[in-house]
Amino acid sequence: MVARFLKRVLIVSALAAACSGCSAIGPKPWEKDIMARPEMQITPYPLQASADDHIYFSKEAASGGRGFAGGGCGCN
């Protein structure tokens, strides 16, 4: 019982430590000039990304990852 409680406390502490670690990671608002560049967006060219996904979905068994695995078409 005590061991289980201690385990929970340890897990919660570890998570709290991890989260407080997260808050220290990353630039301050005035250091976000590079992140604001259009090419730093996650998918800056959505049509290009969907054309690639469509080609690979039609030719390979694996799909998805970046987004959904579905193709919305009968090409596979």
Next chain:
Amino acid sequence: MQLKKAGRVRRTLSAISATLLVAAASGYESEAAAQDFYGLDKGNNDNFGPGIAYSQLDAALLVYQEAGGRVQAIEPTGSLSVHGARGQVLSIDGVADAVSGATPNGAVPSSVAQNFVTPLKASGSSTTVTSASGGSTVIQLPPTPGQIATAALGRQYTVPANTLPMDRGFRDHRAAMTLGWSQPVGRITEVGASGGFSTEEDYQAITASAHASQNFNGDNTTVSLAVHGEFDTSSPFGGIPTALAAMSGQWKSPTSRQKTQLGLVLGVTQVLTRNWLTVLNYSYDRQKGYETDPYRVISVVDPTSGLPTSTLYESRPGGRQTQSVYWENKIAFGPALTDVSMRYFKDDWGVTSKTVEASERVNLSRHWYVEPDIRWYQQSAANFYHRYLVGNQSLPAFASSDARLENFHALTYGAKIGFRLSGRSEIFVRGEYYAQAGTDHPADAIGQLRQQDLFPETKAVYGFLGYQWKFH
């Protein structure tokens, strides 16, 4: 008196500071207004960041061509997204494509010529057929006793000896549209939903998705969850063939089958440093229903000579579960931007795959940039993949000779050249080469199959022309 004087001074100072505050406030207000309505910053440059209302139009054309006269496709696409000042986004996407060419039908090559028959016209139909495309001939099919009372018309195509069997009558058109909306809701950074519809001559898909994301740690961490549903209807030309039944030109029943799909993507995006962004996604997807390719066949070969003795329609399980982990890193360094991503994929068909992709964008000048890229892909075979079935062995429950379910690896490489016309628009062109490599001559091949190339690898080139325009 002094007190009176001091009071006057204080009042004067208060009046001045109030005027300054009002002036400052109106300055901020007019600047905010300028950003809201014109998206201009202090330097009079375009600004399309958060809190600014703007629209983005993307238009592109994909031209895809496979080697050996196989599939070719032309696909124009367009997308419009309207961003509101409070983070609302309305998006409309449209795709049209025309696909034609030859596609491997799944049978093995043989040292003798082979004939294949597919449905052309149902029995009892009144319209006349004048010709069949792609080097095929029209044949009269006799009535099948007890099943089909009247004769039907079939399309027969002949594949020469030592040639990969391909159906050259493959042709399709597709049109698809997606409509989406997202906005902040209360304390949740973004909540959104979208719906889509895609239609082909023999396939329809209805899709719906919903997502929510939350930013933390000064907007350096984003956690997101998206769910996706899809309902597909396959209505193949000639009807749905019975699994592992002999290939025939007769019209089949039922005429359509359905498939449903439900999936989720759980993602974490973290800005690690001023120039390093990382994305980690976990995806789970579950499909149920008709997974079989209704046009694909599999050869049954003689156990000694390896010559095909019959051709059967393929059969796949009625469901599939897939999982993947995707990790992407974007690192900016001066005028260069490195993008490296990795994916590990696994499903309950026995397929596992690894993908590594990298690109390096280099901004050469204010207008020009180049971006070479490379992608490596590897997959293992599905557990019901068989290049052919052997005549003296009992039929398995599921069997497919689809090369997409075989063990192979693939390499893509190419480059993109972009030209920024202004701060608002850019045009780019991208060229890629894709090549698969598999086992052409498996060690356990039988008889004449030892001399045949048994992996019908895809080699393709494609070009992509894109235009992006942001406006207020």
